[in-house]
Amino acid sequence: MTRPRYLPGDLAVWLLILAELAVFALLFVGFAVARAFDPATFAAGRAELHPGVGLASTLSLIVASYLVATATVGYRRGRDGTAVRLWLALLVSLAYTLGKLWEYGQLYGAGYHLGSDTFFMFYFFLTFFHFLHVVVGQGVLLALARKARRPWQDDRDTNAMESGACYWHMVDLVWLALFPLLYVVA
Amino acid sequence: MILTLMILIVCTALPVLLANAGLQGLLPLVLAMILIKAWLVVDRFMELRHAPRHWRWAVQAWAPMVVLAVIVAGGW
Amino acid sequence: MKYQSQAVAKPYFIFALILFAGQILFGLILGLQYVVGDFLFPEIPFNVARMVHTNLLIVWLLFGFMGATYWLVPEEAQTELHSPLLAKVLFWVFAVAGTLTILGYLSVDYATLADLTYNNLLPTMGREFLEQPTITKIGIAVVAVGFLYNVGVTALKGRKTVVNIVLMTGLFGLVVLWLFAFYNPSNLTLDKYFWWFVVHLWVEGVWELIMGAILAYILIKLTGVDREVIEKWLYVIIAMALISGIIGTGHHFFWIGPPEYWLWLGSVFSALEPLPFFMMVLFAFNMVKRRRRNHPNKAALLWALGTSVMAFLGAGVWGFLHTLAPVNYYTHGSQITAAHGHMAFYGAYVMIVLTIISYAMPIMRGRPYGNSATAQAMEIWGFWLMTLSMVCITLFLTGAGVLQVWLQRMPDAGEALSFMATQDRIALFYWMRLVAGAFFMGGLVVYLGSFLIKGEAPEPALEGAAARA
Amino acid sequence: MAERFTKSMARNIYLGGSVFFVLLFLALTLDTQVRAMPERDNRELITEAVAKGKEVWEHNNCVGCHTIMGEGAYFAPELANVFDRRGGGDSATFRAYLGAWMKAMPTKVPGRRQMPQFNLTEKEVDALAAFLEWTSKIDDNNWPPNIEG
Numbered sequence: 021m022t023r024p025r026y027l028p029g030d031l032a033v034w035l036l037i038l039a040e041l042a043v044f045a046l047l048f049v050g051f052a053v054a055r056a057f058d059p060a061t062f063a064a065g066r067a068e069l070h071p072g073v074g075l076a077s078t079l080s081l082i083v084a085s086y087l088v089a090t091a092t093v094g095y096r097r098g099r100d101g102t103a104v105r106l107w108l109a110l111l112v113s114l115a116y117t118l119g120k121l122w123e124y125g126q127l128y129g130a131g132y133h134l135g136s137d138t139f140f141m142f143y144f145f146l147t148f149f150h151f152l153h154v155v156v157g158q159g160v161l162l163a164l165a166r167k168a169r170r171p172w173q174d175d176r177d178t179n180a181m182e183s184g185a186c187y188w189h190m191v192d193l194v195w196l197a198l199f200p201l202l203y204v205v206a
Numbered sequence: 207m208i209l210t211l212m213i214l215i216v217c218t219a220l221p222v223l224l225a226n227a228g229l230q231g232l233l234p235l236v237l238a239m240i241l242i243k244a245w246l247v248v249d250r251f252m253e254l255r256h257a258p259r260h261w262r263w264a265v266q267a268w269a270p271m272v273v274l275a276v277i278v279a280g281g282w
Numbered sequence: 283m284k285y286q287s288q289a290v291a292k293p294y295f296i297f298a299l300i301l302f303a304g305q306i307l308f309g310l311i312l313g314l315q316y317v318v319g320d321f322l323f324p325e326i327p328f329n330v331a332r333m334v335h336t337n338l339l340i341v342w343l344l345f346g347f348m349g350a351t352y353w354l355v356p357e358e359a360q361t362e363l364h365s366p367l368l369a370k371v372l373f374w375v376f377a378v379a380g381t382l383t384i385l386g387y388l389s390v391d392y393a394t395l396a397d398l399t400y401n402n403l404l405p406t407m408g409r410e411f412l413e414q415p416t417i418t419k420i421g422i423a424v425v426a427v428g429f430l431y432n433v434g435v436t437a438l439k440g441r442k443t444v445v446n447i448v449l450m451t452g453l454f455g456l457v458v459l460w461l462f463a464f465y466n467p468s469n470l471t472l473d474k475y476f477w478w479f480v481v482h483l484w485v486e487g488v489w490e491l492i493m494g495a496i497l498a499y500i501l502i503k504l505t506g507v508d509r510e511v512i513e514k515w516l517y518v519i520i521a522m523a524l525i526s527g528i529i530g531t532g533h534h535f536f537w538i539g540p541p542e543y544w545l546w547l548g549s550v551f552s553a554l555e556p557l558p559f560f561m562m563v564l565f566a567f568n569m570v571k572r573r574r575r576n577h578p579n580k581a582a583l584l585w586a587l588g589t590s591v592m593a594f595l596g597a598g599v600w601g602f603l604h605t606l607a608p609v610n611y612y613t614h615g616s617q618i619t620a621a622h623g624h625m626a627f628y629g630a631y632v633m634i635v636l637t638i639i640s641y642a643m644p645i646m647r648g649r650p651y652g653n654s655a656t657a658q659a660m661e662i663w664g665f666w667l668m669t670l671s672m673v674c675i676t677l678f679l680t681g682a683g684v685l686q687v688w689l690q691r692m693p694d695a696g697e698a699l700s701f702m703a704t705q706d707r708i709a710l711f712y713w714m715r716l717v718a719g720a721f722f723m724g725g726l727v728v729y730l731g732s733f734l735i736k737g738e739a740p741e742p743a744l745e746g747a748a749a750r751a
Numbered sequence: 752m753a754e755r756f757t758k759s760m761a762r763n764i765y766l767g768g769s770v771f772f773v774l775l776f777l778a779l780t781l782d783t784q785v786r787a788m789p790e791r792d793n794r795e796l797i798t799e800a801v802a803k804g805k806e807v808w809e810h811n812n813c814v815g816c817h818t819i820m821g822e823g824a825y826f827a828p829e830l831a832n833v834f835d836r837r838g839g840g841d842s843a844t845f846r847a848y849l850g851a852w853m854k855a856m857p858t859k860v861p862g863r864r865q866m867p868q869f870n871l872t873e874k875e876v877d878a879l880a881a882f883l884e885w886t887s888k889i890d891d892n893n894w895p896p897n898i899e900g
Binding site for chain 4: 315316318319320323324327328329330332333391392393396401402405407408409410413444466468469470471472473474475510513514515517518520521524525528529531532535536537538539540541542544545547611612614615616617619620690691692693694695698699700701702704705
Binding site for chain 1: 226247253264271273276
């Protein structure tokens with residue numbers, strides 16, 4: 021038996037997601053073009069980053085995304101534990117936030133900023149722009165977790181839940197491309 | 207879902223570990239990993255596997271387009 | 283007309299159209315001066331004519347926005363305007379101040395005007411589009427605050443529709459951003475940076491909210507589509523406008539001193555600026571396709587659809603043409619900028635004001651279903667004449683711009699033509715633009731003439747409308 | 752394939768999106784103004800004469816015909832680099848050129864674009880020259896592409 025095809029979440033959120041993905045895609049292309057013009061600067065800049073922190077950030081976002089995904093499925097089916105999963109996801113994602121802040125502190129202490137060179141311009145803008153998205157996502161998770169804490173109701177707002185979750189996964193998706201581009205490819 | 211998570215973790219860690227081990231020429235692997243991870247996130251986590259096809263492909267197309275554009279634009 | 287106080291919009295619309303005619307007249311003078319350099323010199327030098335042309339545009343659009351607001355806020359809020367008297371007083375204050383300012387431009391030279399108005403106490407004059415004497419700028423601020431208070435109170439005491447919320451947000455932003463007009467530091471780069479807070483964040487920011495709200499209101503009225511549907515699209519469209527447009531300000535920071543990262547940010551975000559305009563086209567045509575009534579005011583519907591298309595072409599497509607930094611490096615400050623400016627202002631803002639006038643004026647003149655078929659036919663002639671003329675103006679200026687870039691900007695230092703030599707070489711395009719401008723004036727005359735035709739559209743039969751849906 | 756599309760979600764995106772991008776824009780403005788601009792706009796070179804020159808520039812509505820850094824009317828030549836174009840990058844040469852130019856206006860050549868006679872004093876011409884010289888030294892990402900502007 022096939023279920024009718026169904027888009028999780030709100031159309032408005034999907035329009036936003038498409039727009040955001042387009043912005044990030046254009047920024048990635050810009051990054052690649054700039055890198056082609058000046059590979060030495062980019063290689064030197066990359067050497068200053070901390071791949072360990074980057075890796076840990078990635079893992080924290082993936083795990084959080086997993087928790088959000090299972091929370092959404094559970095919520096739709098009326099299972100318990102949605103709130104717990106969302107709180108856990110929020111907690112896990114804090115590893116990303118703290119890691120990023122630590123790395124900003126390190127780099128800033130070493131004298132790097134938005135205007136240092138083209139690599140750091142992209143590094144700071146891309147990661148900070150993404151960082152802000154994560155912070156917004158964390159706010160969304162917080163709101164959803166508080167909402168889900170309330171006892172089971174018939175009129176569960178699966179629209180809000182799925183919309184928030186998809187936004188969060190979009191943030192994760194962007195990072196999955198951003199992380200290797202910035203930290204790994206040498 | 208838990209399987210998806212496992213694959214995502216492996217795909218993320220693998221290039222980093224290999225790079226740390228001093229291997230060169232990892233770019234194709236890194237890009238392939240991006241594609242696999244994006245596929246899983248979109249289809250499983252976002253649950254677009256069951257979404258109307260045009261939505262599924264619109265979002266699924268993103269990662270390949272980025273990878274392709276990066277390859278072309280960067281002349282890699 | 284559902285509420286008596288909506289009628290205060292009428293003088294605003296009439297005065298707006300008078301200033302519009304003045305704007306086009308001075309546009310023709312400018313177009314002629316481009317090819318006959320000493321035309322009207324020294325009585326009306328180019329800089330004066332241009333100042334009158336652009337300032338009239340801004341002021342008449344503000345009159346149009348105000349009229350539109352006085353018209354639709356009470357109706358949306360389902361209540362009478364807080365103070366029709368205040369609206370009338372502010373109309374006369376603004377009209378007199380505006381007229382005096384224009385007369386000032388024309389009667390004394392600019393330096394004298396600056397001295398007469400004590401510009402040295404708070405120097406704000408002599409910057410593009412902000413040429414108004416400081417006292418006029420203060421006047422605009424005062425009128426705007428009074429206006430905002432009047433409609434704000436009205437909107438708050440009545441029904442809070444999305445149209446009203448978005449419109450009020452846009453107007454509030456308009457007033458707040460106007461305050462940057464008073465900041466004029468000695469540092470030119472700083473001056474320009476915040477000057478764009480007025481200019482860009484008006485036309486590619488808050489004005490888009492105003493435009494979106496008016497368009498949504500018109501579509502609700504003309505198509506009978508459920509308000510709920512139109513309102514959520516309005517939200518999404520203006521969200522896109524702000525998401526792309528705010529950082530999109532960066533495309534003005536390329537060559538005036540701010541750091542290099544604006545080259546990237548400005549390019550990327552303004553590449554998305556056509557998106558909200560494109561959505562507006564889809565939105566308008568979709569709503570019309572799904573219409574549940576056939577409103578007999580065909581002219582208003584044509585204006586509404588035309589606005590969405592021309593705004594997309596002028597602001598979206600022509601903006602994108604030269605917004606990427608590597609392209610803009612060559613086109614910045616060329617006739618391509620002028621081409622984009624003309625079509626964008628006409629398509630987005632002139633046409634939205636003419637749309638609401640086309641809908642509201644007949645009602646205020648006691649013709650609830652629109653003007654007679656003859657008057658509408660004439661108005662539609664005006665629409666096509668003006669719109670096609672503007673398309674031609676834009677194409678000719680684009681041609682001039684491309685040639686200018688080719689001759690003056692692209693070659694290396696030794697081989698590039700000087701500015702004036704280039705101007706001579708592209709004179710043919712300027713002549714053609716002038717002809718197109720004359721046709722535009724013709725279109726405007728036809729359009730204004732349609733107001734003189736008597737009679738009204740008959741009340742529509744109900745069944746016909748239902749059958750279409 | 753029912754799609755859900757709610758007004759409340761659209762509103763959240765509008766409000767959230769606007770606040771997000773306004774804050775981001777303000778953060779970038781802060782970085783531009785506080786960190787970057789002092790290195791690029793030579794603000795330490797803004798003398799009294801330069802400031803006075805900007806006033807002369809504004810009081811005579813020069814931007815009504817000319818462009819400066821590409822902004823203004825497109826009727827007369829770009830002036831952000833006129834110091835290099837007409838003065839060859841030398842202050843005294845440029846000052847002499849500007850003084851002679853301002854005196855000679857209008858040319859009254861029939862059919863040609865005319866520049867008004869502004870009756871500037873010697874001091875005002877000095878200030879204007881200082882302003883245009885300072886302007887030519889702003890780091891504007893190497894615009895215009897060539898000396899013709």
